[in-house]
Amino acid sequence: MNAAIYARKSTEQKGVAEESKSVTRQVEHARAFAVSKGWHVSDEHIFVDDGISGAEFERRPDFMRLMDTACRSPRPPFQVLVVSEQKSLGRESFETNYRIKQLDQAGVEIFEYGHGLSLTPKNWRDKVMSAVQGGADEAHVERSSERVHEAHSGLARKGYVVGGRVFGYRNVHVFSGVDHHGNPLRSHVDLQVDEAEAAIVRYIFELYASGLGLKAIAKRLTSEDARAPRPFVQRSGRIPPPVRGWSPSTIRAVLARELYRGVKWWNRSRKRDPWRQVNQRPRSSEDWVKAEREDLRIVPEDLWLRVASRRRDVEGKAVRFNSGRLSGRPPKNAVRNLLAGLATCALCGGGLVVETTKRKSGRIAEYVCHRHRHNGTCPNALRVQVAEVNEAVLQAVEEHALTPEAVENVIRLTERDDVLDRQSQLGREWQDCERRLRNLRAAVEDGGDAATLVVRIRELEERGRSIQAELAQLKPLPRLPAKVVQDRLAEWRRLLRASTTQARAVLQHVLQGRLTFTPRPNGDGYDFSGPTRFDRLFSGIVVGRPAFLPSGNTTGTDHIEPGDTLDRDYGRLLERAIGKGLASPPEAERLWTRTVTGQAKAA
Secondary structure, three states: OEEEEEEEEOOOOOOOOHHHOHHHHHHHHHHHHHHHOOOEEEEEEEEEEEOOOOOOOOOOHHHHHHHHHHHOOOOOOOOEEEEOOHHHOOOOHHHHHHHHHHHHHHOOEEEEOOOOEEOOOOOHHHHHHHHHHHHHHHHHHHHHHHHHHHHHHHHHHOOOOOOOOOOOEEEEEEEEEEOOOOOEEEEEEEEEEOHHHHHHHHHHHHHHHHOOOHHHHHHHHHHOOOOOOOOOOOOOOOOOOOOOOOOHHHHHHHHHOHHHHOEEEEOOEEEEOOOOOEEEEEOOHHHOEEEEOHHHOOOOHHHHHHHHHHHHHHOOOOEEOOOOOEEOOOOOOOOOOOOOOOEEEOOOOOEEEEEEEEEOOEEEEEEEEHHHHHHOOOOOOOOEEHHHHHHHHHHHHHHHOOOHHHHHHHHHHHHHHHHHHHHHHHHHHHHHHHHHHHHHHHHHHOOOOHHHHHHHHHHHHHHHHHHHHHHHHOOOOOOOOHHHHHHHHHHHHHHHHHOHHHHHHHHHHHEOOOEEEEEOOOOOEEEEEOOEOOHHHHOOOOOOOOOOOOOOOOOOOOOOOHHHOOHHHHHHHHHHHHHHOOOOOHHHHHHHOOOOOEEEEOO
């Protein structure tokens, strides 16, 4: 009689010799049991899954090969299957008993070599005992999981490692004391910043903040042969093997990992479902564990906030420029409603929605206040055709927001305001240094502690020289040539007319908030307005630092022309203007919050 052997171990034994592994011992004992019974075991009928949970079935390659060999053939090549015990087949009671049934129907009887008993039920009593044994095996897994989760919870609250390796860090084993044999006892595993990998992480954040997209960053890192995270290799093997390098999904994961700002999260998701299958799902926020580790910070807070802001801006707001470059993540479906989520009724604060009505001339799409249509709580009963409203909005954006004068005025005022603020601050500090120096020199002349006073005088003189040097180098960004501004705005205007999907993405980039629609007193249309954001017009359109300008080095750059300046510089300039609010002069406030105004006639 021919026999087969199946061996499984749920946790992989790293660093253990092959002959000492549990699965190796299982195969040896199973073969010896088969020989004692007079059964023949062929090498091709030995199935082994090492390091894979018994709660998984489809993910165990050799187990699935065993089932295919036994159940997919009219006559299976073996009539007996030998295992160490029932839990080797699986640790989920329903699924395990179903597999035993399948093998029995295929003509394969299962034996455990430990007690020499058959696991294939012959009557209802055997079925009950098999079900009880399967439930006990599954209960053991759940209790073990709870104990491990409790231990990990304590480690996670202290910010220690409870998972695998993270790019940018190295895992360090921490020991506390020794056992009775004198061997060191491992207390826990902690993280330590890997400076070589940390530099790459910061480089990724800087590239993204400068306007590069995920794919462009991945290509650049791969072309520069930058160190990359080790690819994940399935324990079951993978053909072909993974390619080591960078991908857009890897870049996205790096940008989203809060550990790089010194915040460690744990227990935000559940890996397995109640059937013990891998099915990751989010946990309630009440179960999350947060640990702050400032010593693990890699990315400065200001850089993190800039990247987070840009990620929020580009999510779902994709525009494709003439060069073919895509900015943002494209929507899953084409957009039909230009102002969905962007139009607000001034009377009630609700949104404007599109309603299609049947008229004599055909079906007409119109904008109507959602609250008026839904429950009548808003008195705004005005209906305006979608085509007319959309065209009025696009024209208003082109005429009042996408103009070189508006952007140039904001840049000019922002440069003046920004430079004057810094000059004023440095001037006050320099005057304070001069006053202190006069007092110290007077103290020396009066016979004070000369040695101590001289050291302090030198410190203040050095600070005064550094202030003067910074004042001399303090210059605004190079002026943007008119052609550069016109080309940028022409690109955005083209995108407005490209398609409804692209036009909506442009509005999301240009507008700061929503458009407010106010019904006119005579009921013949709407007046609408909305503030604009000029920083998004530049940030991210042109990227890449000139080869001759190393990052952070401004030495010998007096010859740089405006065209060589990164668009991200102007984006940050305008972003600071919006952040400050430009409270004075009033002209600046009116310019940067300039409203998009226009009219839409009622149908």
